[in-house]
Amino acid sequence: MSLTNSLRSFLTTTRLAVSNTVRSYSSQSIISHKWDVTIIGAGHNGLVAAAYLARSGKKVLVLERRHLVGGAAVTEEIIPGFKFSRASYVLSLLRPRIIKELELVKFGLKVYQRNTHSFTPMRDGRYLILSSDVDETRREISKFSLRDADRYSTFEDKLCKYADAIQPYLERAPADFSRGISLKSLYELGPSLEAGRKLGLREIPEFTEFLISPASKWLRKWFESEPLLATLATDAVIGAMISPNSLGSSYVLLHHVMGEYEGRKNVWVYPEGGMGSVSRAIANSAVHHGARIEVDKTVTRILVHEGRAIGVELENGEEIRSEIVMSNATPYVTFSKLLERDLPKHLQNEVNLIDYTSPVTKINVAVKCLPNFTCLPNSHPDKPQSIHSASIHLNCESMTDIHKAYLEGQNKQVSTYPMIEMCIPSSLDPTLAPKGAHVISLFTQYTPYNPIDGPWTESKKEDYCNCVFNSIEDYAPGFKQSVVGKDILTPPDLEAVFGLTGGNIFHGALSLDQLYWCRPSRTLCGPVTPIANLFQCGSGIHPSGGVMGSPGLIAAETVIELFRNKDKNTSSSSSSIN
Structure with a gap:
């Protein structure tokens, strides 16, 4: 068969x-x-x-x-x-x-576990890899800043502590005081007490500042190198019509790092x-x-x-x-x-x-071969490298790049250089595509629901998809030629197909x-x-x-x-x- x-x-x-x-x-x-x-x-x-x-x-x-x-x-x-x-x-x-x-x-x-978490290529030939290997990650960051490399593990510990503090909230309904104070409503405050215990009183003001701050402000307290800042900032805006400079973007960052799988914190996996x-x-x-x-x-x-x-x-x-x-x-x-x-x-x-504002257009792509990134060429045309299993961030070389793309979306324009998160699950899961071929997920933003020049049409969708593909081509020449087929889902499509208002x-x-x-x-x-x-x-x-x-x-x-x-x-x- x-x-x-x-x-x-x-x-x-x-x-x-x-x-x-x-x-x-x-x-x-x-x-x-x-x-x-x-x-x-x-x-x-x-x-x-x-x-x-x-x-x-x-x-x-x-x-x-x-x-x-x-x-x-x-x-x-x-x-x-x-x-x-x-x-x-x-x-x-x-x-x-x-x-x-x-x-x-x-x-x-x-x-399937991903040992390489993220890969951020740059047009000038440099790249940044973050992985589960602490020493490798430190070497990668030190290419851009020794100071940042020294601070990164402490930063991760801090973020994990914040994520751990909100765990008690994640399986309990919000406390209900609509009918006044009762034993039940006081019991429902349990997560707040548990969060306070995990953080400690001295850390609550800093945690509060983190939650309400722009991610850009909080991240710049830790780091100075733009590739690292931009890579981390993608989690602060993914799926949201906000910029790293927006109030509350730090919470979006926390939301995307509070997960775990089989006891490993802040890891993302591919289901077979x-x-x-x-x-x-x-x-x-x-x-x-x-x-x-x-x-x-x-x-x-x-x-x-x-x-x-x-x-x-x-x-x-x-x-x-x-x-x-x-x-x-x-x-x-x-x-x-x-x-x-x-x-x-x-x-x-x-x-x-x-x-319900959304910035997202999801593009699913079938390709006949793996992307070949100029900054880190494939060692074998048919053998995935560790970077192919990571979240690959394109047009994310600085937080300024992301903010510019956001401003266009906020003005109901389709971003000229969209923020792109590329994932290639078939690099680990052989059940998804024919041998040698691959499926690619492109999570892109910023694309408004109602563009300023009129509703989405098939022609506009094709134009935007071509814009995304051109960006990928900048990092991995030959990508467009490898495409077998595609599925473009703009915000109105996501609403129509999946009921996402x-x-x-x-x-x-x-x-x-x-x-x-x-x-x-x-x-x-x-x-x-x-x-x-x-x-x-x-x-x-x-x-x-x-x-x-x-x-x-x-x-x-x-x-x-x-x-x-x-x-x-x-x-x-x-x-x-x-």
Whole structure:
């Protein structure tokens, strides 16, 4: 069997696995079945919620509008023989607890570790490599600054300490004081006390300064060499319409370094088979515990009766009833598109004010050979070097370069020299492309949702893609000639394909006014909503985006607690959760 046919067979088998599980319910349609929880959207957070709820014994139905599960964490064979992580493309933030408790390794999760973390080539022939090898990293940085090389390990320790301090927040809902002070709300302050203990009182002012400062200011306190500053600054802006000079960009930096895998801090890995294998492993766990997952099922309305969510309506007019409805969609879609009634004016205003600005255009490229960088030529045309498995930063030779690109995007212009993060997962994972060929992920910015010269057209997309390819050509001549095919996803495309409002990969900007108590807004923070029995479980709530799983976990635990309390109070006359 050819590799192309093998990949197609694998994808078909995966989809049938979900269908076969559904067939165990064939004697009862999803319409007549009594569900405890209906979940809108089979993105990874919705699947995490489904798995935990099913583990607790609840009857769970997940409805997905697309033909496959995963939301933005999917693998798709857009070009025959080439499997792409079409939206999200690397793994680090998924909570270790989720991996362990849902037994994701048992259910198919396998990853490839990257020993070289980042590679920043320069047009003048120099380059910077950061890796897990401390001595190598020190030698690399010392090419630009001995002072920076001496300070780098201390800088990493500091950043890891900050990341460790916020770990207690990542699996707990924000403290709720909306009904005054109670034992429960005081208990919910536990993460703050734990964070303070980990930091120590003397370090809290510095940590606070870090959180609210521009990344450029904080990084310049540590380093002087522009290639190192720019390389680190990419994590402070990736996925966000901000500059390294923007207030709060340091938090975005922290958000991207607070992950871990198998105990290794601040590492990013490639899942075998692409990001869709992460979602499939979670789905497999959910199905194993009794959840039912239905694809090609578009929810058009959340049904509400007497102020309570009672189910959903599908595109074909069918209604499905359940005690609880959970939405993995963005807050805008949930409250402005799916609710069958208007929200109170003040709530609708809050929904309308949520910032979904996105700078991202994702380009997936199939190539017939590896990029060959002028500054560090390939030793063998078909053998990947360690740099090919890294995050490769292009047009990132100084923070000024990134800021200039941002200013164009802020003015609704497409950046002339876009910031590019290139990843080549097939350099480690042979299942993604035919032998000798490769799949390349290009995460690029800044591209506005509505360019100043009019909406995106196919011609404009091609022009922008050519601009990106020309930049790559500057560093790796011959790249354009190696291209077999491509898939261009501008912010409107990301919205249309994956349901990401505004094309924002985080379900809402990671700005300081949209974090913790205020994510996505003060009234709508956390999984609980003003509509009884309706809960949010997507990345639009705390602790926000990335393939983390925490919003789904927090939402599931909130609902499990409500069911537990209901069981303890069986004398209640209401048949729904209060």
